[in-house]
Amino acid sequence: MLKYLLKRIFQMFVVLFVVSVIVFCVMSFTGDPVLMIVPPTATDAQIAEARIALGLDRPLWEQYSVFLGNLLRGDLGVSYMFKRPALTLIVERMPATLELVFLSILISLAVALPCGVFAGARPNSPLSRAIMGGSLLGISLPSFWVGILFIFYFAVEKGLLPSSGRGVTGLLFGVPFAFLTWDGFRHIILPAVTLALGTLAMLIRLIRAQIMEVMRQDFIRFARAKGVSWSSLLFSHALKNALVPVVTVFGLQVGSLIAFATVTETIFAWPGMGKLLVDSINTSDRPVIVAYLMIVAAMFVLINFIVDIVYTLIDPRVDLR
Amino acid sequence: MSEYLLEVKNLKTCFELFRGTVKAVDGVDFTLKTGEILGIVGESGGGKSVTGFSLLGLIDAPGRITGGEILFRGEDLLKKSEEEMRRIRGKEISMIFQDPMTSLNPLQTIGRQIDEMLALHTDLSSAGRRARILELLNEVGIPTPEDRLDCYPHQFSGGMRQRVVIAIALAANPRLIIADEPTTALDVTVQAQILKLMENLVKKFGSALILVTHDLAVVSEMTHRVVVMYCGKIVEEAPTAELIRAPRHPYTKGLLGSIPRITGVRTPRLPQIPGMAPHLFDLPKGCSFAPRCGYATERCREEVPAMRELSAGRRAACHNPVSTEKRTAGNG
Structure with a gap:
């Protein structure tokens, strides 16, 4: 186990190194941040001065080695716009994104598990067909459109829920979270549901397919021959066997939700990391973009690692080595 | 009861x-x-x-x-x-x-x-x-x-x-x-x-x-x-020893004949029942086994044989049950 752990940690570093190279190269081809920073009236001399001050005059490999050196010390650079460390900016926004993602995941699981299991167990019932039709909509409809529709209906027409912002936040371990206050909770509902829809729909389809596959297996028939009840058959025999592929996809989905909550956060003006990313791209705030991508990459790697551990908890046949 | x-x-x-x-x-x-x-x-x-x-x-x-x-x-x-x-x-x-x-749950x-x-x-x-x-x-x-x-x-x-x-x-x-x-x-x-x-x-x-x-x-x-x-129907029923010793339905005889024997006379080739079982979608008109049967007559191809009691505890659904004495090469 320890050997496996060390191997995985080594792999994580390799992946993050490769990501850092790619991110750094791609970023240096996109736009000139110097022009965004200096005032429009700046002279050529002033622009050149700013370029030198930012270190952007040096060759790419040199810029990269400085970046890497700083990275290893935990320094991801200073935002051009905010004049504050990029890492701090992102970490400040992280709770907002994480609570949004966490709630979306809860919604997805709470809906997808029962719906998927039911649709898989009774594929021909009208309710299953309705679930499958609904999930197709959930997959096909783009979240920006659904989000706008939600705002139009629930916020503008009915005035039931607020359309933007995070509302009043409460403190937990000194970190502000919106879901702790009633006002904040009302603010989080629409973006969380919007964000959940795609994942939810995909999980329903995946769980259904897996349950249908498992229900054909011999051991299910054998369990029925033992006199096991229908619900126990589904939840204690079939579901666990259906879960391994579901966990894989679910892990990847959690990663993408964190990384790409961007669209939803922009629509609902949710002050999370995604919105910070979009703002930073608009202003060519390179250190923030690079730092954001590095952090997201690290999260992906970490989630995949957790998924692998979860496999072993589900399936005794999986051997990590 | x-x-x-x-x-x-x-x-x-x-x-x-x-x-x-x-x-x-x-x-x-x-x-x-x-x-x-x-x-x-x-x-x-x-x-x-x-x-x-x-x-x-x-x-x-x-x-x-x-x-x-x-x-x-x-x-x-x-x-x-x-x-x-x-x-x-x-x-x-x-x-x-x-x-x-496959009959045990792999995760329990x-x-x-x-x-x-x-x-x-x-x-x-x-x-x-x-x-x-x-x-x-x-x-x-x-x-x-x-x-x-x-x-x-x-x-x-x-x-x-x-x-x-x-x-x-x-x-x-x-x-x-x-x-x-x-x-x-x-x-x-x-x-x-x-x-x-x-x-x-x-x-x-x-x-x-x-x-x-x-x-x-x-x-x-x-x-x-x-x-x-055979093809969803019972063709023969008998006490085990009797069935093995003297099968009455040609299908049973064929099944028994296709078991390789170590003792006794060696046949150059292992006998087998000719042809394949018909698909259940298109069963023949008369006896389902007739197309593969060495004993089949015109009647077998026309009329489904009914189950008949042959002796105590023995029954077979065949128009021409294999006689217990006759030793034909027919199918076996």
Whole structure:
């Protein structure tokens, strides 16, 4: 186990190194941040001065080695716009994104598990067909459109829920979270549901397919021959066997939700990391973009690692080595 | 109550498929007494397994039991609700499946899988169940059962898994066990052990056993009586010894003839039944076996033969049953 752990940690570093190279190269081809920073009236001399001050005059490999050196010390650079460390900016926004993602995941699981299991167990019932039709909509409809529709209906027409912002936040371990206050909770509902829809729909389809596959297996028939009840058959025999592929996809989905909550956060003006990313791209705030991508990459790697551990908890046949 | 534990009368199970209706079991009758071992023999697709599953009410859509009666201890199982059947499955009638590699849940310990059966059908406390599980595992010949309780199926060999399956089938002390090709997936050496084990346990527990198999060697060693099925119908029924010595239906004769013999006269080629079993979608007009039968006459191709009593306890559905004296090369 320890050997496996060390191997995985080594792999994580390799992946993050490769990501850092790619991110750094791609970023240096996109736009000139110097022009965004200096005032429009700046002279050529002033622009050149700013370029030198930012270190952007040096060759790419040199810029990269400085970046890497700083990275290893935990320094991801200073935002051009905010004049504050990029890492701090992102970490400040992280709770907002994480609570949004966490709630979306809860919604997805709470809906997808029962719906998927039911649709898989009774594929021909009208309710299953309705679930499958609904999930197709959930997959096909783009979240920006659904989000706008939600705002139009629930916020503008009915005035039931607020359309933007995070509302009043409460403190937990000194970190502000919106879901702790009633006002904040009302603010989080629409973006969380919007964000959940795609994942939810995909999980329903995946769980259904897996349950249908498992229900054909011999051991299910054998369990029925033992006199096991229908619900126990589904939840204690079939579901666990259906879960391994579901966990894989679910892990990847959690990663993408964190990384790409961007669209939803922009629509609902949710002050999370995604919105910070979009703002930073608009202003060519390179250190923030690079730092954001590095952090997201690290999260992906970490989630995949957790998924692998979860496999072993589900399936005794999986051997990590 | 009747003298029989199980009486199957004119059982019909159909599968409604896209291409049409398949009569997988077409008017099957047989009886079984307590403690008796009955063999159901035939080629693949002959309706043997479907008969077994029909008894437990485990026929899934598009399949359906369309007629007949299954009298178990005098009560018709076909009239029972799903909930009532659930209490009969495992407790009164249990089943052993063909492939031990797939019939156990891979994600549950074997202890838990046996425990589930006991929890469903007995009033034992959890300590009592544990003691019973150890006893059962010991009974089926699993060494050091205490250490094996928390093992998963993949940590067992095929033969060991089938022993576990047998332990599960016996756990609630059922009156009838249906074994669907219980040794087909096992090594030959293990086959013999498992069969011996089943025979002994059935005797010890006083259960009746239906052994569904295509293996006549297995049948000849274990069963008291044999039912031979072909294309969903019973073609011959007889006490095992008599059937082996003098088969009356040409199909049975063909099956027996295609077993290689070590002793006696060596034939240059192993005899086999010519042709293939017809597809259940397009059965021939008369006797289903007629196209492959060396004894077939014009009548066989026109008229479905009815089941006839040939002698006490022997019956066959054939217009021209093989005479007990005649030794023709015909099919055999």
